Amino acid sequence: MHELAFVEGIVQQVKELKLFHRFNRVREIEIICGPYNSVSADNLEFVLSHLSDQCLNQAKVSVRRVISKYFCSQCALEFDDHDSIEGLCPICHSCRSVVEARRAPYIHKLEVEDEN
Numbered sequence: 001m002h003e004l005a006f007v008e009g010i011v012q013q014v015k016e017l018k019l020f021h022r023f024n025r026v027r028e029i030e031i032i033c034g035p036y037n038s039v040s041a042d043n044l045e046f047v048l049s050h051l052s053d054q055c056l057n058q059a060k061v062s063v064r065r066v067i068s069k070y071f072c073s074q075c076a077l078e079f080d081d082h083d084s085i086e087g088l089c090p091i092c093h094s095c096r097s098v099v100e101a102r103r104a105p106y107i108h109k110l111e112v113e114d115e116n
């Protein structure tokens with residue numbers, strides 16, 4: 001399963017955050033999954049929800065897939081994937097648009113319980 005590599009990365013990040021911020025465990029974690037990868041949001045959520053890792057155990061997990069966002073370097077318009085054809089700016093039709101959404105899944109929100 002392709003998602004395992006991403007899960008390992010996310011768990012590693014959570015462990016580093018735990019060390020740095022000294023929290024006890026994660027209450028809720030929200031992952032954003034970019035549009036251009038083969039990661040299944042459902043699989044990612046399943047694997048993360050069934051981890052036996054101490055700090056993520058019993059955490060509420062949600063994975064959200066986002067659509068592409070573009071930024072036109074010609075007229076500075078921000079637009080969504082569905083507003084354009086192949087990334088062309090819907091206003092000035094420039095092809096010099098930049099995709100803004102990140103590809104790999106990343107931690108968007110982390111709710112934690114403090115150490116007492």
Ligand SMILES: [Zn+2]
Pocket residue numbers: 072073074075076077089090091092093094
């Ligand atoms: Zn434009």
